[in-house]
Amino acid sequence: MRKTLPVLCAFLFASFGISYAGAAFLQDKPGSAEPKMTPEDVAKKNPIAATAEGLAQARKLYGYDCAMCHGKDGDGKGDLAADMKLELHDWRDPSTLEKMTDGELFFIISNGKGKMIGGEGDRSPEKMRWNLVNLVRSFAKKGAAEKPKSESPQQ
Numbered sequence: 327m328r329k330t331l332p333v334l335c336a337f338l339f340a341s342f343g344i345s346y347a348g349a350a351f352l353q354d355k356p357g358s359a360e361p362k363m364t365p366e367d368v369a370k371k372n373p374i375a376a377t378a379e380g381l382a383q384a385r386k387l388y389g390y391d392c393a394m395c396h397g398k399d400g401d402g403k404g405d406l407a408a409d410m411k412l413e414l415h416d417w418r419d420p421s422t423l424e425k426m427t428d429g430e431l432f433f434i435i436s437n438g439k440g441k442m443i444g445g446e447g448d449r450s451p452e453k454m455r456w457n458l459v460n461l462v463r464s465f466a467k468k469g470a471a472e473k474p475k476s477e478s479p480q481q
Contacts, residue, residue: 360439361437367429367430368429368433370428370429370433371429372428372456373456374456374457381457381461381464384457384458384460387454388458392458394406394407395407395412395414396417399418399465399468400418400462400466401416402414402416412441417465418465418466419466420466420467422466423462423463428463431459431462432456435455435458435459436455446458
């Protein structure tokens with residue numbers, strides 16, 4: 327009996343360790359918990375027009391929740407992204423967003439994508455998330471206006 331109890335305890339301890347490690351392994355699989363975007367998500371149209379007030383509200387939330395990775399002006403060079411060695415898109419470049427629909431942006435903002443921890447879906451109202459779509463689009467418009475125009479060759 328004295329030898330049985332330590333063996334039983336060791337067996338139970340090992341069993342719990344293996345089951346915990348197995349659960350952690352399953353959670354670390356890429357994309358296992360990531361929601362899948364549907365064609366309906368892609369086709370969604372933004373019902374919120376871009377306004378100065380809406381963009382200001384979105385910029386405030388963006389500063390708290392997004393800029394640490396995506397950068398203050400959407401350049402993808404936030405402090406946390408640098409620390410994690412992530413390469414994020416530069417939203418100031420219009421070509422980065424030109425093939426993405428507002429529905430796709432809304433889905434990503436709402437649910438997250440890749441290493442983006444969660445999304446704003448549970449934390450902010452739908453109107454705010456659409457305003458964030460408008461803000462992301464505004465980065466590309468502003469970035470295009472700020473880029474120096476190439477000089478035409480002199481003849």
